[in-house]
Amino acid sequence: MSEEITFYHNPRSRAQMAHWMLEEAAAPYKTIILDFEKGEHKTPEFLAINPMGKLPTIVHRGTVVTETGAIIAYLADAFPEAGLAPAMGDAARGTYFRWLFFGAGCLEPAILDKMLKRPDAEPKAAIGYGSYEDVLSTLKDALTPGPYLLGSLFSAADVYIGSQINWAGMFGAPGLKGDPVFDAYVARVTDRPAYKRAMAGM
Structure with a gap:
């Protein structure tokens, strides 16, 4: 095939x-x-x-x-x-999957709820991501040591999370664009040759 x-x-x-x-x-x-x-x-x-x-x-x-x-x-x-991913058997693969699923299950829903101005859920509500503020705080803590989610290793998780932060910041999601940690991270990942090739070929 x-x-x-x-x-x-x-x-x-x-x-x-x-x-x-x-x-x-x-x-x-x-x-x-x-x-x-x-x-x-x-x-x-x-x-x-x-x-x-x-x-x-x-x-x-x-x-x-x-x-x-x-x-x-x-x-x-x-x-x-x-x-672009830790090898099978590498403990870092757990962290890698953590952030991939965080992107799908927490970051994107939280961003969309905030940008669409959906009402905040009650504190005890069974909402998967908790609160928008918790999501950003968790992500910021993970990115602060840098340079990437897995430390020195750039991975597919950075493609996913980096894309989401970049997109949300450009469209005005609060707490992202203008924050030094998020700005520096977006600058690093969007400076990659592969990113530039993809954007040039849109």
Whole structure:
């Protein structure tokens, strides 16, 4: 089966994160742009691949992978020579997965709730991330030692978390842009050649 990845993309979507990861992994891929205005993400042909009609979506070795965090984690393991995830058996892999799942389960929901001005939940409510302030404080503590979430090792978790912080800061989520820890982290990760290639190829 072909090693080439089919990457379904629209630059006005979370697919930008997967694009950056594809470049970091040096993965062979072809890009298929889906036009949202034309509803190309809702055609029967695409819905047969991803019934949610969402991007990013990749197909690799005949397998469909959806959900941004899953795609990023999958690519790190599929292309281990890029060194974007701790090896199996390395204790750091636990920390790596912690931050990947934190990005999906805590950071993104907290950011979206805040930016969409949803009312705060009651303190005892069964909300997965607790509070927006707790999420940012936890993340800031993790990033303060630097330079990356796993210390000196840049990983796929930084692609995911770094993308989210950068995006949220650009769109005015409170507590991010202007904070020295977050600003320095975003500057480091967006200075990477793979990030620049992905953004140039949008």
